[in-house]
Amino acid sequence: MTTARKHTVDLNITPYYHCVSRCVRRSYLCGFDEFSGKSYEHRRAWVEQRILLLATIYCIDVCAYAVMSNHYHLVVHVNREKAKDLSDHEVIERWGKIHSLHPLTVRYLSRELMTKSEKRAAQKLVNQWRERLYSLSWMMKDLNMDIAKQANVEDGCTGHFWEGRFKSQALLDEQALLAAMTYVDLNPVRAKIAPTPETSIHTSIKYRLDSMALHQVKPNELFPFSGNEHQEKNQGIPFNFNEYLELLDCVGRQHRDDERGKIDNTMPNIMRRIHTDKNTFLAICSAIEGKRTQWVGSQHQLKQAKAHLKQHRIHGICL
Structure with missing residues (x-):
């Protein structure tokens, strides 16, 4: 049974969410279709450009994204206060x-x-x-509808392009946010599309690093890293970017039997700063896209969310 969006997106609980949309057609969103012999790789740029455009219009900050062959991932911060201040x-x-x-x-x-x-x-x-302007549903609608229209024109057909509603997961704390961002930025590495995060095209990590190479430390379209300080008004992702890069390298080096790709490993300082061990964090990253997981956080925070929503049960990942 489909869960109402109001029960999965509640800004009074958390402003951070992980979203996924999947293509319904066999011909893929952006990949190579071996059956027809056609390549749809150029559509990756459509999705990325649309994400970056909407990030400048909506008061929804993009923390991370990755455009894959038949789906894409987004980690966002819904900035209600920014919308109210306009x-x-x-x-x-x-x-x-x-x-x-x-x-x-x-x-x-x-x-x-x-x-x-x-x-x-x-x-x-x-x-x-x-x-x-701070509605996640409206932003996702504007993203998916535009891509669907372009793809239908190119394919010479009509009908659904996306697999129903987008999936969303609430990220209840900093550890959940970090796990989701790491999972998203490492998606091409795990799928063996790219050997390292910095070589994975159409991802937020690649876009951030390219911006740095052009001496633009903080790309305007993406939510910036604000460092270790906890800021009252959520002016950025509460982590140090250099440590985040170390974390990506560390997690990406860990091999799992059910994942094809990996990179080598070093242990970053951030693992100690968020008070979690390597095995726990790897399990979170692997489970972040589990079926029916709509909330991610500690046991205490999951209980608080359940009480706030007046639900007997919510489908979540306990950190």
């Missing part, structure tokens, strides 16, 4: 970048509204768009 004009401008604006809001931007009823109607639209 002016009405900023809301309209953001929404209008990829959506058609109502004539009332166009006139509102030009200061042409005269009557109180027009102003109230325009304000109602602005308030609605403001809420949508």
Whole structure:
């Protein structure tokens, strides 16, 4: 039975989520179709470019992403406070970048509204768009719909391109966030598509490293690493980027029988900083995409989430 999105995305519990969307057609999202002999690799760039564009429009910060052959992963931070701080004009401008604006809001931007009823109607639209700008469902809809349209035109067909709704997992603490990001950034390595994270194309880790090579330490489209400090307003991912790179290298070097690819191993300092051992963290990374796992966190936090949602049971990964 499908779980209502309101029971899996609750910003009062956590702003961090891991999302996955899978292609429904045998012809793949971005890979090579051996049956038809066609390559769809160019579609990886479609997905990546759309993710980066939406990251500049929505108040949903992209922490990590990886575009695979028949699915993609996203780890995001839903920034409700950022949306609330936007002016009405900023809301309209953001929404209008990829959506058609109502004539009332166009006139509102030009200061042409005269009557109180027009102003109230325009304000109602602005308030609605403001809420949508931090809606994970709306962002995923704008991402998937655009890719589906392009793929259907290219394939000369109609119908569903994606496998129903996107899957989401709530990340209840920093350890869960780190596990999800590590899992996503290492996806091409585990699938034996790339030998190392830095050589995996169409991933967030590759995009961050390429930005550094161009002397742009913090790419504007991605949520930045803020270091070890715990900031009250969540201005960035609460880890040091260099240590995160060491962590990727460490986890990626661990071999598992059910995974094809790996890299060599060194133990990073961050493992001690988050108070977890290597085996526990590897188990979390492996289980992060388990069936029906919608919440990730400690036993105490899972209990708190269950109580908040007034649910007898939730499907989660206990750290």
